[in-house]
Amino acid sequence: MHILVIGGAGYIGSHVVKALLQRKMKVTVFDNLSTGTKLNLFKEADFIEGDILNYNQILDALKQNVDGIVLLAGKKAVGESMENPMKYALNNINGVINVLNAMVEAGVKKAIFSSSASVYGTPLYTPLDEKHPENPMSFYGFTKLETERFLKWYDQLKGVKFVSLRYFNAVGYDEDGDIKGLEENPQNLLPIVMEAVIGKREKLKIFGNDYDTPDGTCIRDYIHVTDLATAHALALEYLDKGGESQILNLGTSLGSSVLEMVHKTEEVVGKKVPFEFAPRRAGDPAIVTAKPDKAFEVLGWKATHSDLKNIIASTWNMYKNL
Ligand code: UDP
Secondary structure, X not given: OEEEEEOXXXXXXXXXXXXXXXXXXXXXXXXXXXXXXXXXXOOOOEEEEOOOOOHHHHHHHHOOOOOEEEEOOOOOOHHHHHHOHHHHHHHHHHHHHHHHHHHHHHOOOEEEEEEEHHHOXXXXXXOEOOOOOOOOOXXXXXXXXXXHHHHHHHHXXXXXXXXXXXXXXXXXXXXXXXXXXXXXXXXXXXXXXXXXXXXXXXXXXXXXXXXXOOOOOOEEOEEEXXXXXXXXXXXXXXXXXXXXXXXXXXXXXXXXXXXXXXXXXXXXXXXXXXXEEEOOOOOOOXXXXXXXXXXXXXXXXXXXXXXXXXXXXXXXXXXXXX
């Protein structure tokens, strides 16, 4: 299969490219390099610099005998989406519509879409299965849910088959060190912990220690990006065998608290994590964990890289020499 990985120079995209290459797929990366970097490109994959907001660019790329796409390009900062919904509407909705329309025009019928646990909003129960009501609390989550609805219609009306993968908390880095690009201005917990360890920031602020959890800090389902990447490869193989469209959670079912992440980091890297407790962050639920059984049933997928030690060690590898 020849796969166009849209957003393949980014953090998750580059790991996906590696997983597809390992499974002997031909890969072309399409990326506008706005947050992605050439450091994340593989010499075995072709590269097109282009933007999903430019219809002709994406159409031309899809016309290069592409069998399927992985669509990762988009904006992903929850906080920013609440301040600048226009940017998210443009990139995460208009951009996706462009890609879908170009797929129809080019006759490409297989799409893997990067979605998010944020489509569920505040959990009514955990672990979350795919039947949990969808009630996004952020504009970002709303754009992901809307896109899934577009995908369902394009399947019904135009036969575009899709697998939408709802990521829980993506963490870690390639364990072979093949991916070199570090995300700039990280907004997520583990990179912030690392920056506190190396002194790039003074302290980690832990948002709330009065939650109804064993240690009072929030619990999340941290999933290694290499495990996420494998799911994309399996999903493409599933669609190639004629599988029906699916929406699948990708997580471990296990949860770790913020304090557990801090203490495990101290153990793995052998250094203190300077931190202080700060007020709760608006919109943070106490516990978010995934029930990943459907991904196992449909794809045979299960997390195998996601123990905390692996996650932290592979992240530390990227930060220790900064
Ligand atoms: N968190 C924190 N301090 C930070 C960043 C995150 O305490 O500087 C906490 C946050 O409240 C949440 C967890 O770490 O409970 C994971 O947050 P992140 O932003 O990485 O992902 P989210 O679960 O919000 O998608």
